[in-house]
Amino acid sequence: MTQTEVASPPRSEAKELSVGKPIDRVDGTAKTTGTARFSAEYPYPDLAHAALVHATVARGRITAIDTADASAVEGVLAVLTHENAPALKPALSPSPLNLSSMVSGTSLDYLNTDEVHWNGQPVAVVVAETLDAARHAALLVRVTYDQLPATVDFAAEEKNATPVKGDLISPGEEKKGDAEAALAAAPVSVDLRFTTPPYHHNAIEPHATTAAWDGDRLTVHDATQSIDWVRKHLALRFGVPVAGVRVIAPYVGGGFGGKGSVWAGTILAAMAARVTGRPVRMVLTRESIYHTVGGRTPSAQRVALGADADGRMTALIHTSVSRIGRIGGRPEPVTAASGHLYDAATILLQQNIVELDLLPNTFMRAPGESIGTFALEAAVDELAGELGLDPIELRMRNEPAKNPLDGKDFSNRMLREAYALGAEKFGWSRRTPQPGSMRDGRWLVGMGVASAYHPPVQLNANITVRLSVDGTVVVRCGFQEMGMGGATVQGQIAADALGVPLASVKVEYGDSELPIAPMAGGATQTASVATALLAACDKLKRSMLALARRSGESPLRGQRLDRLEARDGGLYQIGKPGVGEKYTDILGRAGRPSVDAAVGSDTGLGAVAGQVRFMTKFLRDRRRWVKAATGAHFCEVRVDPDTGEVRVSRWVGSFDVGTVINPKTASSQLRGGIVMGIGMAMSEQTLIDPRTGRIMNPSLSEYHVPVHADVPPIEIHYLNEPDPTMPLGLRGLGEVGITGVAAALANAVHHATGRRVRDLPITLDKLL
Structure with a gap:
């Protein structure tokens, strides 16, 4: 155990709180009894199934594609290729000023080109009445290629790496003093090379999408950790209004970053549904996941440390080479932690990349830091050995x-x-x-x-909170739940903020029709949603105070205060615990069934203002502290x-x-x-x-x-x-x-x- x-x-904190208690996850019973419904489990009438056909060359052009045998399989409804697939709108270029633009796993217009950019790229989709028929027919699609030279060997290309250009999210070179000179002069030093291989996510729930069109309105049940950004990306690619796309994902069986972007399965399931006029489900096989969903980049790293005889670091050098794809991927911040962990007199950090004809890399738990801390912390251990010091010392x-x-x-x-x-x-x-x-x-x-x-990192989240006269609270926010307990902790926060029992709080999440929230990734979601939730609870309590002041019978009438503190199921004046009133009494006297509060807006000027607030806070925090x-x-x-x-x-x-x-x-x-x-x-x-x-x-x-x-x-x-x-x-x-x-x-x-x-x-x- x-x-x-x-x-x-x-x-x-003196009062009894929900925050800080080891409370069971509110979705635990649903998941352990099998009543939780995942993306591949939603029933639709006339549901069809889809399977992918993958390229077998790393780079080239399709010269012929024979779908006759596949089309002849009983139950096959359509075989989509670059010759008959509808056109997609191009993806946006990634920009930190529009975070949803960074959700595209690749820049490829799937099935809209005869070009092949990596070995495993989807080149056809088979849609059939049953999953077995779709997968069987996919094996019968014959593709021939004009194969072109491809660069796929990371180790061989390492010498051709180029420096990363820094941006708001990931810096390029960072330095303090002349670290190479300090290393050469150090009485004790280590200069080491480390490598890490590529890695892939292996979530318990495979990537799965169920897509259904109603005219130009699209409903998607998707195994995603980025509901709002998936919605915006699908609206862009299919040329429909954002409001016409609904993404539903109340339960996601793990993601680790792999479900943070939009990959081929999601887009092609929606495409197949539009072409056939039927709801379509695509559940990727494990092999298809590896071939269409990016993983972690490999790396080659140099860590060189210099120290004086007492173990004070005089030089810290950390450089890295990682890879991206020619049609997507971002450099991983491999050296990021090395600029913050040790008080070295001189520091040099440099990240480099190579572009390969491979599926682009993507987020994977602590991208950059996980592999970067391997090299740095192993090198520190080696330096401790050279100095004869305990590694902790x-x-x-x-x-x-x-x-x-x-x-x-x-x-x-x-x-x-x-x-x-x-x-x-x-x-x-x-x-x-x-x-x-x-x-x-x-x-x-x-x-x-x-x-x-x-x-x-804190991102923007929009939220609504309703406090009802029957003592219940409903929190509504479209965040994602991948098993980490998001709904549970937000319920705990709301319970304490409004002074109600946790059992009285219901948290609605996992649907793009709810107020938007950031993706679940980068350790952002809990703090981002909590910030909005606390602000909404404060607005709600101010509304309750205003109701109380309008009542001649309320003990709060005439009190000089501008906000209330929630405590023990009631609302009390700050500083005067004896002067207060139960919120149920305030609502009942006012004849109000409930009171609501909202933070943020999903549309129009409110959405623009939210983006401005995010950038302002992000830049201010960066200037002030680490x-x-x-x-x-x-x-x-x-x-x-x-x-x-x-x-x-x-x-x-x-x-x-x-x-x-x-x-x-x-x-x-x-x-x-x-x-x-x-x-x-x-x-x-x-x-x-x-x-x-x-x-x-x-x-x-x-x-x-x-x-x-x-x-x-x-x-x-x-x-x-x-x-x-x-x-x-x-x-x-x-x-x-x-x-x-x-x-x-x-x-x-x-x-x-x-x-x-x-x-x-x-x-x-x-x-x-």
Whole structure:
């Protein structure tokens, strides 16, 4: 059994709250009993099914496509190719000034061209009465190509990488002083190369879309973590008003970033439905997911560290090469964390990219930071060895008081305290420093540590809240729920803000007809929605005060105050707990069944104003301070000296993530990130044929994710100290759990065996 430290409410909070309690997820019963309905489970009359045909070359032109045999299969309704598919409108060029423009997985106009841009690109769609018929007929489509030279070998192209041009989201080069000169002069230094392979998401729910047209109105049930942006993208591509597209996704079976963009399956399901005049469902096979949904980029990284004899860093250099596709993808911020974690006297960070004829990369849990912290934190461990220092001591000697690159303040940073708590819980003091010096019977035992780091972002969210005379509260916001407990924590926040029991709060979400919310990704959603929710609750309470003042019988009449505090199911004057009135009495006396409050607007000037507010806050925050979720990973491994088998035997994670709204859901998120990081370090890799660009292991039988036997007991601990710059003091924590995990594991393996693995994954052959 895993163990979890339950977070207490912040010390400043005296009253009994829902926030801070380990409350079960409100959708838990629906999911465990099977009543939760996912995107491939919505019934439609005359529902048809679709399957993809994939290109078998990396680059070229289609010279012929024979669909006769496929069309002859009983039940086949249509075979769509570039020769008969309706035209799509082009996707917008990605721009941080319009975040929805960044949702397109590729810039390809699917089935609108005879060009092939990657091995696996959809070149036809078969629509049939049954799924079996569609998939069988898809195997019968014959495509011939004029094959063109393709560049698909990342390792071979690394030397041709070019520097990334920075933008508002991801910087290019960052520097402080002359790091190369400082490295050359350092009494102690390491200069190391690390590589990570491509990775793919493997969510429990496959990518699936059910699409139905009614004239020019489109309804889509989609496994997406970006409801609003999917709606806007589909409206653009099919040339219909945004208001005419509805995207429904109340339950999503995991995403990890792979469901954050719009991919071929979603667009082609909607296209097939429009062509056939029937509702169409497309459930991608695992192989189709690998061929049409981008994964994490591979990387080659250099980390060079210089230090004086006391372990003070004099130089920190971190450079990277990653890849994008020729028709999409963004550079991953591989070096991002390295500018914030250590107080080095000089710093040089540089990201480089190569463009390949492969499916573009996309978001994958903590994009950039997860693979970047592997290299950085493993290099710090090696420097500690060169200095003869304990790895934690080296980190503490270089823990910055201000942001190392530019001297900005941290909004709140307690990484020292996280290390102290984690070391105590883990028993770090029992570690002997010499590699190979600890044993348990025949097993070599190793202990490793690494820092976790991920910055939160707040985006705009629109929301409505209704408080009714019967004591119920309805919160409406179109955010996404992928299993992380979003509806639960927003319900907890609303309950406390309005002074009602959690059981009285209903949260409606997962539908584009609700007020819009940002995508679930980048550790943004909880804080973004909470900001709007708290503002809406304040507006509602001001409305209640206005109602009370108009009543001659209210004890609040004539009181000099401009807002109310909700407490114990009633509304009370701030500073005078004895002067107050139950909200049910206020509504009843006013003859009002309910009162509503809204924040934000989805259309017109309100939407423009929201974008302006976002950009203003984003730029202001960037100028004022640096904020991030941080933590310390402690890993224990056992290694068989004869076979090289590695078993992760214990894990402790200690985190500074601000206020913990719900320790149960938060621990689940962080534990899941650690499990994903274990897979990244030990077994996962997407194998791409360097000659053809074909993915060679597009299935869960050959792409090895961690199974239950690979996962040790994982303890999660929190400092639970509020960040004063964030709503309720919370920071996003969905991404930070995976950062640093691969390094902690690699460091533990080195401590156990004396062998340093710098090229992931850590497989048997690298330890023998």
